[in-house]
Amino acid sequence: MSLDRLPDELHSNTALIGPFQSFTGSLVPTIVLPTKNLQLDIMGGVFGFASLNTKLMSGNFNNMLCEAYNYQAIGSDISIDKNIFGWGYLFGAKINFKIQDNIWGYNGGRYYIGS
Numbered sequence: 001m002s003l004d005r006l007p008d009e010l011h012s013n014t015a016l017i018g019p020f021q022s023f024t025g026s027l028v029p030t031i032v033l034p035t036k037n038l039q040l041d042i043m044g045g046v047f048g049f050a051s052l053n054t055k056l057m058s059g060n061f062n063n064m065l066c067e068a069y070n071y072q073a074i075g076s077d078i079s080i081d082k083n084i085f086g087w088g089y090l091f092g093a094k095i096n097f098k099i100q101d102n103i104w105g106y107n108g109g110r111y112y113i114g115s
Helices: 057-069
Strands: 020-026 030-032 038-052 085-100 103-114
Touching: 038 103
Parallel strands: none
Antiparallel strands: 020 038, 030 038, 038 085, 085 103
């Protein structure tokens, strides 16, 4: 069987790619709403990254294909053709709280939307 593109209905509970290394940079302007003991940071911006040394786990692909098509065994020659660079948007918020005079803690999160 020859597949140029994997069907959308294939599912796997195991990792299909990894490990890989990446470099990320971001530009995140922040709006700060300060009070005496609490501070709210609202942020939004853009990020860019470069992924290096991406590896495909062909054994996991083979297991996924065997399960999907009810085969006993399969051998695959899978490769990845992608641009190593990507970018996107990020949004987030952070709450800073005063613990002591010069000690602050924070809790927050960021949401990344990108390619």
